[in-house]
Amino acid sequence: MLDIRLIRDDIDAVATALLKRGFTLDVERVRGLEEERKTAQVETQTLQAERNQRSKAIGQAKAAGEDIQPLKDEIAGLGDKLKTISTRLDEIQGELDTLLMSVPNLLHESVPEGKSEDDNVEVRRVGTPLEFSFAAKDHVELGESLGQLDFERAAAIAGSRFTSLRGGLASLQRALTQFMLDTHIEKHGYTEVYVPYLVNRESLKGTGQLPKFEEDLFKIEGESDYYLIPTAEVPVTNLVRDQILESDSLPQRMVTHTPCFRSEAGSYGKDTRGLIRQHQFEKVEMVQIVKPEHSYETLEELTAHAEALLQALELPYRVMTLCAGDTGFAAAKTYDIEVWLPAQNSYREISSCSNFESFQARRLKARWRNPETSKPELVHTVNGSGLAVGRTLLAIMENHQNEDGSINIPAVLQPYMRGKQRLEKDVA
RNA sequence: GGAGAGGUGGCUGAGUGGUCGAAAGCGGCGGUCUUGAAAACCGUUGAAGGGCAACCUUCCGGGGGUUCGAAUCCCUCCCUCUCCGCCA
Numbered sequence: 001m002l003d004i005r006l007i008r009d010d011i012d013a014v015a016t017a018l019l020k021r022g023f024t025l026d027v028e029r030v031r032g033l034e035e036e037r038k039t040a041q042v043e044t045q046t047l048q049a050e051r052n053q054r055s056k057a058i059g060q061a062k063a064a065g066e067d068i069q070p071l072k073d074e075i076a077g078l079g080d081k082l083k084t085i086s087t088r089l090d091e092i093q094g095e096l097d098t099l100l101m102s103v104p105n106l107l108h109e110s111v112p113e114g115k116s117e118d119d120n121v122e123v124r125r126v127g128t129p130l131e132f133s134f135a136a137k138d139h140v141e142l143g144e145s146l147g148q149l150d151f152e153r154a155a156a157i158a159g160s161r162f163t164s165l166r167g168g169l170a171s172l173q174r175a176l177t178q179f180m181l182d183t184h185i186e187k188h189g190y191t192e193v194y195v196p197y198l199v200n201r202e203s204l205k206g207t208g209q210l211p212k213f214e215e216d217l218f219k220i221e222g223e224s225d226y227y228l229i230p231t232a233e234v235p236v237t238n239l240v241r242d243q244i245l246e247s248d249s250l251p252q253r254m255v256t257h258t259p260c261f262r263s264e265a266g267s268y269g270k271d272t273r274g275l276i277r278q279h280q281f282e283k284v285e286m287v288q289i290v291k292p293e294h295s296y297e298t299l300e301e302l303t304a305h306a307e308a309l310l311q312a313l314e315l316p317y318r319v320m321t322l323c324a325g326d327t328g329f330a331a332a333k334t335y336d337i338e339v340w341l342p343a344q345n346s347y348r349e350i351s352s353c354s355n356f357e358s359f360q361a362r363r364l365k366a367r368w369r370n371p372e373t374s375k376p377e378l379v380h381t382v383n384g385s386g387l388a389v390g391r392t393l394l395a396i397m398e399n400h401q402n403e404d405g406s407i408n409i410p411a412v413l414q415p416y417m418r419g420k421q422r423l424e425k426d427v428a
Numbered sequence: 429g430g431a432g433a434g435g436u437g438g439c440u441g442a443g444u445g446g447u448c449g450a451a452a453g454c455g456g457c458g459g460u461c462u463u464g465a466a467a468a469c470c471g472u473u474g475a476a477g478g479g480c481a482a483c484c485u486u487c488c489g490g491g492g493g494u495u496c497g498a499a500u501c502c503c504u505c506c507c508u509c510u511c512c513g514c515c516a
Contacts (some may be wrong), residue, residue, distance in 0.1 A: 041478060045485045052485090055497040059446035072496050079496080224506095244438060244475090369438075374457065376438095376475075 002103055004096075008034060017106050020113065021324040025103060033096045040089040047082040051075070063230045101205070102212050105359040107324055108296075108333040114323025115253065120336070121323065126307065127316030129191030129340045134403045138343030139394040140274045143169060145405050146425050160272075161264060163390075166421040173282065173393050175416035177257050180284040180309055180386060188305045190286060192256035195235035197258055198226040204240040206364040208356075215265045218279075228261035232285035233383050240289050240366040244376045251298065251366055252289040255386070257282065275394045276348065282389035288382045291368065292358065295380035296333075299355040303335045306351040306386040312412045315395050316340040318347050332357045337387075339395045349393045353384030359414040 001049025007014050007030065054075050061068050112121045148169035154162040161383040165173060184190040198220060204227060209217065218235040220226040229235060236254050245252075260283050271277035286305060290298045303319065309318045318394040331354035338347035358378040361367070367376040400408040407423040414421060 038478080041485085043476070048485060051496075055495095058445060058496055062446075068496080075496060246438080369456090371456095374473085 001100055002106065003358075003362065004100065004294070007100075011171075013414055014106070018104065020111075021104060021107055021327060022115065023029070023104050026099070030096075030099065033092055033099070037089070037092045038097060040085060040092055040166060044082070044086045044089050047078065050080060054078070058386070083296045098211070104329045105332050105356065107327060108355070108357075110321075111327060111333050112321060112323045115325040116323075117326050119323040120320040120326055121388070123319040123321055123335065125316075125318040126311065127314070129316045129342065132342065132401075136342040136398065137401060137405065138274065139397040142397050142401055142405060142407065146407075146423060148423070158279075161277065163275060163280075167426055168417075168420065169397075169416060172396070172411060172413070172423065173389060175413045176389050176392055176396075176417050177282060177284060179312075179413055180392075181257055182256040182388070183309060183312070184284070184286060184305060185388060187308070188253070188286075190253040193236060193239070193254045193256045195232065195256060195258065197229050197235075197240070197261075199229055199234055201225050201227070203234055203241070206241055207234050207237050207361065209234065209361050212329060216246065216263055218261045218263055229258060230262045231260050231385075232256050232258040232283060233287060234283065236287040237289075237360060237366075237381055237383065238364065240379070241364040243366060244411070245289070245368040245379065247291075247368075247369060247371050250289060250291050250379070251294065252287075254287045254289075255284065256287075257284045257389075259283075265300065275390050278390060281391075284386050284389060286386045289366065290380050290382060292380045295355050295382055298380075298382045299333065299335070299353060302382055302384050302386075303351075303353040306337055306353060306384055309387055309392075310337065310339060310350070313392065313396060315392075315399055320327060328352075328354065330354075330356050330359050332359065335384075340399065341390065341395060342398050348391070349388075350395065351385040351387045354382065356381045356383075367402060376410070426427060 002014065011025075011027055012029060015027050015122055018025050029158050054071070058071050061071060085201070112119065114120065140149065140151070143165075146167075146169065148165060148167045150164045150166065151162075154164040157164070181192060201210055209230060210411075217230055218228040220228070229247075235258075236256055239254070240252070259280055261280055264277060264279060267277060275281075286302055288298050288302060307317070307319070317337055317339045320336045320338060321333075322336055327334050334352060334354040336349050337351040337353070339350040340346075341348050357380050361378040361382045366379050366381070368379050369375070370377045396410065397407050400410065402408065402422075405425070409417055409421055409423065
């Protein structure tokens with residue numbers, strides 16, 4: 001959510017800035033509602049002040065043993081009047097809130113212009129894709145011929161866009177998760193957290209998934225409004241909702257591994273083959289709660305933390321700055337890390353690292369006490385995948401495959417794989 | 429699932445219809461003292477919103493109600509704790 005004062009002060013500047021990402025702010029509607037709000041609020045408060053004053057006088061009269069009936073008669077009707085106008089105020093405020101909740105974040109000045117992912121800007125490219133002396137297979141073919149990847153069974157159990165793994169591949173996914181967590185904890189200074197995988201509406205509003213993106217989520221049927229998390233960003237960031245954090249407790253660096261669930265509505269026909277786009281996938285997520293002046297250096301650091309994993313796993317990748325039109329609703333700036341996939345002969349997203357500045361914090365009422373002002377101020381939130389485990393798994397399969405269909409296990413993962421060096425078809 | 433007790437400021441915790449935004453303590457900030465620090469003492473210190481300002485409004489788990497007036501009474505939902513039962 002944007003600062004309402006920013007909108008009041010210079011709505012045209014805000015509207016212009018939002019236009020950069022292709023969002024049209026209904027300036028006239030906001031102006032109109034603000035106007036009404038002001039009138040209704042002043043009127044409500046005036047009536048409330050009068051009521052308070054009169055009531056106090058009645059209290060005093062009663063204490064003095066006087067007859068209070070005449071005083072009560074004097075304010076007959078005031079209650080109804082107040083009720084009418086304050087109800088109107090609530091309505092206006094509600095409309096304004098709804099409108100404001102669906103306005104995306106302002107972009108950082110360094111975000112390049114552009115409409116779609118085609119306009120994203122490459123920042124750097126690390127590692128060189130291997131030249132295979134044979135025709136590289138894709139991960140579906142590799143996994144199925146190993147007998148360790150089975151989409152059919154998963155489809156029977158649940159439906160399309162689900163996976164089942166077996167044997168070495170199942171272990172490798174777990175090994176990857178473990179390796180990622182350990183690296184962030186031991187080398188990058190993160191604290192591991194464990195969080196709910198079902199969350200309430202408030203939490204999703206806080207991080208910006210609701211009210212706008214309901215269709216992307218899986219909702220649980222039942223008395224309570226639970227949603228399956230689309231990313232650990234939701235529960236982890238909500239750890240600081242409604243909190244006033246002490247200055248010395250910042251920055252908070254948190255990491256967790258969770259399954260993620262996405263309905264993938266609107267992506268029919270896209271990435272239907274393989275592990276790329278699933279309803280359920282594993283992800284390791286980094287979340288940092290920081291002081292505002294540090295959020296951009298934090299974004300760089302956190303992106304580097306994700307990159308470190310790809311380097312250790314010997315996977316070629318590139319880092320992209322998302323352009324204005326491709327940057328997500330809540331983010332002020334986003335780097336996507338894209339891993340090389342030989343079978344697709346292209347780079348595909350494996351991590352997304354964003355600075356949300358105070359956008360999420362304002363919705364969450366997540367604040368810190370600034371010692372200089374001794375006042376609570378909004379924190380900044382920064383997060384990123386480190387990494388999407390399922391996609392990393394398929395990247396390893398494709399990049400580290402051999403001609404015979406076996407897959408080399410990167411050295412850093414071998415300790416997590418009971419010393420195993422390659423995945424091969426089980427003879428047994 | 430059954431029975432009971434609770435949810436109050438950054439924290440602990442008093443307050444059960446009227447000058448209560450709320451005692452007290454802790455913590456924070458400022459000061460006295462000290463070579464410096466600690467201790468002690470004095471003062472100060474909730475959040476959000478409106479208005480150029482004086483000032484005003486709202487907030488005692490969420491929502492609704494009663495009343496001239498609600499932290500306090502009523503309804504409802506959520507959460508926490510204790511005991512019993514069941515259980516990964």
